[in-house]
Amino acid sequence: xxxxxxxxxxxxxxxxxxxxxxxxxxxxxxxxxxxxxxxxxxxxxxxxxxxxxxxxxxxxxxxxxxxxxxxxxxxxxxxxxxx
Amino acid sequence: xxxxxxxxxxxxxxxxxxxxxxxxxxxxxxxxxxxxxxxxxxxxxxxxxxxxxxxxxxxxxxxxxxxxxxxxxxxxxxxxxxxxxxxxxxxxxxxxxxxxxxxxxxxxxxxxxxxxxxxxxxxxxxxxxxxxxxxxxxxxxxxxxxxxx
Numbered sequence: 001x002x003x004x005x006x007x008x009x010x011x012x013x014x015x016x017x018x019x020x021x022x023x024x025x026x027x028x029x030x031x032x033x034x035x036x037x038x039x040x041x042x043x044x045x046x047x048x049x050x051x052x053x054x055x056x057x058x059x060x061x062x063x064x065x066x067x068x069x070x071x072x073x074x075x076x077x078x079x080x081x082x083x
Numbered sequence: 084x085x086x087x088x089x090x091x092x093x094x095x096x097x098x099x100x101x102x103x104x105x106x107x108x109x110x111x112x113x114x115x116x117x118x119x120x121x122x123x124x125x126x127x128x129x130x131x132x133x134x135x136x137x138x139x140x141x142x143x144x145x146x147x148x149x150x151x152x153x154x155x156x157x158x159x160x161x162x163x164x165x166x167x168x169x170x171x172x173x174x175x176x177x178x179x180x181x182x183x184x185x186x187x188x189x190x191x192x193x194x195x196x197x198x199x200x201x202x203x204x205x206x207x208x209x210x211x212x213x214x215x216x217x218x219x220x221x222x223x224x225x226x227x228x229x230x231x232x
Contacts, residue, residue, distance in 0.1 A: 042206055042228075
């Protein structure tokens with residue numbers, strides 16, 4: 001799975017929870033879930049659970065805390081998929 | 084953790100405590116009851132000369148029994164070295180989706196039954212149902228909140 005595919009999948013996962021739709025227009029590694037997309041902390045949990053299902057991985061509390069941007073999420077997904 | 088200590092750890096008091104008894108609780112869900120006193124303040128205004136329990140109050144009752152009581156129980160299991168008290172708990176409602184089927188009048192007792200969907204990263208999401216004293220479905224839906232100590 002390429003970086004670009006993963007990023008597209010992340011974008012599709014977060015879309016239902018996004019409160020600031022303009023934030024999706026230039027979705028990239030640096031897109032911050034909270035400041036750019038205005039996703040609340042409760043919906044961020046749903047994002048994580050959807051990421052787990054989509055990529056068949058398990059995300060622990062430490063990884064969750066480090067998942068602030070789409071790029072962070074992509075790196076964590078890649079690391080978990082390798083292990 | 085016994086039923087009384089769960090209720091006493093709840094961060095609510097009258098007139099906004101909507102839990103009388105817990106009937107059953109385990110890692111998967113909670114069942115409890117509440118009797119809506121006839122002199123509850125909201126009956127004076129909801130509705131004029133025609134008191135019916137507001138849907139938001141039914142929702143609150145479902146949240147307190149179905150989600151918060153269960154959350155206190157689950158948090159206590161995670162931190163079994165010390166008993167959790169009201170001061171320890173941080174709590175916030177995050178979402179509700181409820182369908183209503185029957186009214187609840189002043190003086191009626193309800194039973195709330197919840198089933199945990201998940202409790203992860205401090206978010207507890209439950210499927211919750213409320214029944215009247217004839218065991219008829221009053222309302223049902225999904226309630227989620229953030230809970231941590």
